[in-house]
Structures are given as C-alpha cells and as structure tokens.
Amino acid sequence: MSATDGSAGPVAPLLSASGLHVTFPGRRGAPVARAVDGVNLDVGAGEIVALVGESGCGKTSLARALLGLVEPAAGGVTFDGVPLSYGARALKAYRRRVQLVLQDPSGSLNPRHTVYDAVAEGLRIHRCGGEEREAVTEALARAGLRPPERFFLRYPHELSGGQRQRVVIAGALALGPELIVADEPVASLDASVRGEILALLLRLRDELGLSALVVTHDLGLAWNIADRVAVMYLGRIVEAGPVESILTDPQHPYTRALLSVLPESPMTPVVLTGEPPDPTRIPGGCRFHARCQVLASGEAESVGVAARCRAEDLPVLQGSGPGGVACHWAASPDRL
Template sequence: MTLAAIPAAPAGVADPVLSVQGLTVSVRAGGQDQPLVEGLSFDLAPGETLAIAGESGSGKSITSLAVMGLLPPPAVRATAGRVMLQGTDLLALPERAMRSLRGSRVAMIFQEPMTSLNPVMTIGTQLSEALRAHEPISRRAARARALEALQKVRISQPEKRLDQYPHELSGGMRQRVMIAMALALKPAVLIADEPTTALDVTVQREVLDLLRDLQTETGTAVILITHDMGVVAEMADRVIVMRAGRMVEQGPVARIFADPQAAYTRDLLAAVPRLGAGAARDGGRIVSLAPPVARLVDTVVRFDIRGGLLGRPTHRVHAVEGVSLDIRAGETFALVGESGCGKSTIARALVGLVPHEGHVEVAGQALNGLTAAGKKALCREVQMVFQDPMAALDPRMRVGELVAEPLLIHGEGDAASRRARAAELFERVGLLPEHLDRYPHEFSGGQRQRICIARALALKPRLIICDESVSALDVSVQARVLDLLGELKREMGVSYLFISHDMAVVENIADRVAVMFLGQIVEAGTRAQVFGDPRHPYTRRLLEAVPIPDPTVERPARPRLAGDPPSPVHPVGQGPDRVVLRDLGKGHLVAEA
C-alpha cells in the first residue's frame, strides 16, 4: 500500500475524512482479552474539531493510538471494528504501509513534547527528517521547509531555533515545534492528545489560538483529546464523552454543555472549577491574631551559571528577588504565576532545600544557622505534597509503611502505634484501613495523592505546601482532593501554601493570593481583591487566558505576544529592577508601573 493508493477527499464533498466503526481495543491478560475501548463509533468531517473528553482510564488515548497504529503489540491490539481514513481501513494495513501514512495523512501531537523530541538532535534536523521521510527532497529544501513550518507556528527567532536542541526551548516553544512537525506535511487528520495539559495558562491560550488559526488555513480535521472542559468548550464543534472505555454521550458542543443527557457528563461538568465561583464562597477574611506560621522578609534566591575556560560564574538566575510574605494560622495562601516565576523556589526555601538571603521563618524559628537537629525538627512544622504522587511514593514500599515513615524517622511510638496512626490517617483522607498493605501502583492517581496528604499529616504539621498538587488530576478527582484539603483546614487548623498556575482552582480554594512574575510579587491581596479587582496587567493577562467552560461565551481578541519572553537570567553584577508594591487599601498590594 502506497500513498497514491489512498484517494484524496473530493473538494466540496461532506464525506467524513475519518470514520471509526465499532472499534474495540483489548489487552491480553490471563489468557483472555479484556476490552479497554469497546464498540466506539464516530465520524470526523473535513475541517471539524471533535473533542474526546473523559477522565484518565476512559480510553481516550488508547483510541488515538489505535487510529495511529501505535498500539503496543501483542499485549494491546484492536480486536474488532474498522478505522477508515478516506476509504482505507487503517487497521488492515501492514506496518510498512502505515508508516508511510503517519505524519503525512494522519499526524499526532502528544501531551509531553520533551518525550516526543529526540534530545540529541537539533530542532532543524528533526523537522527535516520528518519531511524527508515522506517526500523526496534535498536536505537544503527540507531545511527551508522546516524554517517555513516554524514561521507558521509563530515561534520567535525561527532561524535560531533550527540549530537549538529541545532542552534549550521552553515548554511552549517545544509544543510549537511539535505542532510545526505535525502540520508540515498538511495531514488530513491531526490528533492532539492533551496538547496543553502541562502548559501554563497563558502559553495554553497561545497554543490553542495557534491550533485554531492553522486549522482554518489548512482545513485539517482535528481530534482533540482532553479532560479540560474549558478547552473543549472553546475548541470543539462536537464532543464525545467517554467513561471506562465506552462512549456515554456525544453531540454538538453547545448541546452537551447546555443540556447533558448522561449523569456522568453532568457530574463531569459540575466538577469543573470556574472563575467567579469563588466569589460566592465566604472566605478571603483571615481573623486569626496568632503569629504567622511562616514569614519571608526580603528573601533572595539566586543560582550561578558558570562558563568559560575557568568555569567562573558568568550569569545568575534571579529565581526569587526580594520577596516578602506571611502565611497566617489556618489560612490557604496561594502563589500563582507561570513556570519559572519562582513559586516552587519559595517552597524549597521554606523547607530549607535551597540557600537563600534575607529572612525565612517557620513557626517562629529562623532557618538561617539551623543545626541538623533543628532542620529535622523543622520537618514537624512543614510538609510538602508534590505534583506527581507516583514519583513521590517509593514503589517498593507498602503505603502503610510510607504513611508511618515520618513517625519512624522522628522516633515516635512503636510499630503497632505507628500502624494505628496510619490507619487513622487513611480513614481521615477517605481511604480504608485494609488498604495499608497495598503498593502505590494499586491505587488511582487521586487515591495516591490522598496517600501523600495522609503522609504529610502524620507529624501534625502547622504548614503544608501543596506544589501543583492537583494539576495532574482529572477534574472530578481534583474537586474531591480540594474538598478534602478544605475539610482538613477547618478541622485541624492547618495552613496551606498552595502553588498553582490554575487560576480557577486558586480562586476556589485560596484565602489570600500573591501573583509572581520573574521572581517578584506584582500583586497580592485577598481572593476577592485579586480576582474581583485585578489591578496589575500581568494578573489581568493570567485571568483573561483561563479557558471558560461555556461554548456560548465569545472570547475577545487580544494582541499576540511578539519576541522572546523576558528571562530571570542576568549577567553577574546586573539584575532585575526591584518592584515597589503600593497598598491600595485593606492589604491589596500592587506593583507600581
């Protein structure tokens, strides 16, 4: 089978460019086929955007891999159905014929661009290789086409990017490279599998706008796989909702959002955090007069970049530059901003993991000059919950041992009392005591995050740092974890430093908010002040970029950013200008322009 054997869709004919009929994908386990996707059927029209939505494990990505012919044999395979690309059954094609179609007629953008790009090849080489694999063109012509593809995705300094390696680009730039590679051969179908999940909200907005513009120019049909219903509302023409490998509902996007028929669809939409919903919550007013649980005063964190023959510092990363804040007893203090703004560096400074200048204090104890015993005691007062619970849990230990481990390290109780405490914590976070002897891989993502929260509570800390702790979770699981954090705060009086780039989530959980940009706070105040009356242009830009889960809302056009984003890296001896915060009243601080 060759490319010439696949007929192109006639102009003006509304026949589907892709038709999936009764697709069943199964995994071989215990000598039997267990269906992962069962009886899925849909059509995709030229130029249409079809969103496949659902939680992790619903079969969305398995469906896309089946269409691309990338299912891992022999364990996972399509056991029934057809996938028709303009009249040709892709499931019946041998691998050699399918290889000639991938990229040229059907292309895919994966969730994490860094794992999709070869780290030892330049961007230009990878783009050229993809073009030459499908077209008989010279290296020079391929490089020219690669440059043209980068220009189309509006990446800054495209000539320079051709000779750079993937690690030299930001996440948003790498995703633009993947889009350029996918669209360079003008495929009939583009599958975008969670293309913006790992991106900041402003970069997500740029990537979605770009995909929409390129689709308009090329007429490519798009299958958008996502669990973000805000993205679905903005991008899709039609929606398929999947659960446990089966389609539970499909229809036009306006109808799905306005009148969902399936109970699961209604639950999925109800769990989506919405900007403005936090305004109805009775929060944002901290009445505690107790001393703050944590304080930063004029805190600075910098990292040297060495170069030259002698390896001397030539540049510095100004990760945190003169930040002052306090976290009060029983409050949720949120830090928001894009990747690289210094949010996680502040968290690491609070637990003593990075050297710092200025004053950092936890539970009345300054971190500078702490002895080893003092640092160990600090762990009783502050704990962290990380973004990826699977990476934070030792896969070789039972979860009961993991939750009890902080007690063992600090010499509290005997084995029986530690296990009893772990069982108590499991019940507190909504798990069962009989789960104590299981391993991390036996739990879902949301359950693993609950285990991490239980472990963080073991020593009864006064402050828990949640570093993007719900960003990788499905919306319904995310809602349950956020509800749990709120319950624990009310019942135990624990304080949270909640780090996120998801503004809708922050508005629904935070009492006070600080917005960071390039290592400095540019706006801070109560939730109502920052979200109800944003004064700094960067805060407004973050809020405007949040996807709105309502297809009837038309987003106003805004100017596209041009040029390279500003950088926190400066030559040694130079640095950023310090911002000056002005109090607008009642603690609402805004950086002066």
C-alpha cells in the first residue's frame, strides 16, 4: 500500500512499515499472540490514512509499533527513508517528528496542569530552543482555541470535551511534527463536536502539510477525513486503497460487512457472527473464513475458491501499488 501523487505516480512514503510483526507472550505457557502479522503500510507526506477494523484486530498494536513504543518481532519501520532505531536518543528525536494523539483527552491531560503547561510539556521534555510562550500561543491558535491567552491558566476540568481534545492536539503541534498518529481521536466526543475535530485535522493537513494515521473502528469517519483506507482484521491488512474506491466498491467480505451497518449505507446489513478469533489461536486457512458471509452463502463455492478459503491463509498485501485486497473470492476472475 503505497502513497501516490495524482500527477507523478508512486512517491516515496513518509512513514512505512514493511513485513511488520508484533507479538506478545502468552499467559501461563499459552502460544504467543500475533497482534500484527506481516503488515505493509505507507503514509505519504500531507496524506491522511485511516486504519479501520473491529476492536482486537491489532490496530493499536500496529500504531504503537509505528510510534516506536513497541519493538517489532520482525519487519521494520522507516521514516523519511531512514530505518527506525530503538536507541533512547534516536527514539526521542523520532517522537518529536511523529506525535501521538490519544482517544480520551481527559486521560491524556494531567488534571493538575494548566492548559499552558500541558501544551508546553513536550517543548520542555525535548528542550526546544526559542520562545516557549510564542510556541504555545501558536499551537493553541492552530488547534482552534482562540484567543490562546484566554486558555493559558485554565485546567482540564474547566474545558469541554472538544476543547480538551484541541489542547491535546495543540500539545502535539507545539513540537512541529510531520506526522500525527491519532488513536480514535473523536470516539469520546459528542456527535456535534466530532465534525469540528475532523475539520481541524483536515485544515492542519492543508495548511501545514501534516500527515496523519487515524486509527478508528468507524468507516464513516474514514469517509469524512481519509485520503486512503487500510482495513485490518486479525493482525493483517485485508483491503487497502483510495477512500472512494474502498467505500463505494468494497471487495473484501469483511469490508463489505463493516460498511453495510453504517446508517447511510444502501447495502443490506451483514451481521458478523461471533468475535474475531484469539490472536494466540489464529485458525488455519483464511483467518476470516469462519465469519465470512460469502463462504457461508455458497458464493465462494460457486467460483471454485471455497476449498482455498478453508485451507490457505490470506495472501499478504504487497507495498508495490496503491492498494489491493487479500481475499481468494475477491481476487477470483470467475467472480467478475
């Protein structure tokens, strides 16, 4: 899944994961959990990519690996063409350029810190030179908290949920990052505020050239904000591509199921049975086959791939094109 330029074709990504594996030890001798299982994912400069999937599919583990918060068991991460190093000094420099925006602003902000101190915290940790007050003022203004001085001495409990999320975003912006990783950035907000925060992220992309990886379970959110979408299931990217193609012509049965339950979807709702399998016990064959409506309905059998669905694991998406689908049925020429 590679970043593209509409006029010049593929371009070098800003952030790239290649063959990334993240595992966690099992409890009491259980097998390791394969949280991220061979992922290729790119984010281009000035691009917003939405990483979508159910809870437990590995989205947050992948985001943490991309941020350098966990070291992968295999594969690697590159930023601006340079492999990520896990030494303390290298990680500190990297995290100035790549900032995290968490889901719950109340949990992200120290209740004893004023807004000014919350935004200035990163500047102090990284010992940034220059005028601190000026940097804090500019970050708050860019995050839509105006006039900034009005918020300097306020505490998190004195702010609305939307204002707290803007403070968190301002704290990230104060360091002048090139990319932010936003983990469910509007999940805890009222519906009336979500659109404002999404519009802010779009404005930051347009004004600053800021890239973003937005982690979400909501394909509707992806439609409103993303340039490209990557759909994740049980540690793998199963479909990826430009937002228009993914959301208007989804190919993978899992993507179709996620889209079908959106309120505005014209598709017949598909209710997935059961929960995603335990990542310590990933089933043989296609890891989605036990929940796949295409296999259950006989459509996979009609194009001659049902046996492969049950016996062969999902093919891994390659990073040589703008996207693709990892599904025996969707890739079958007899389906078309």
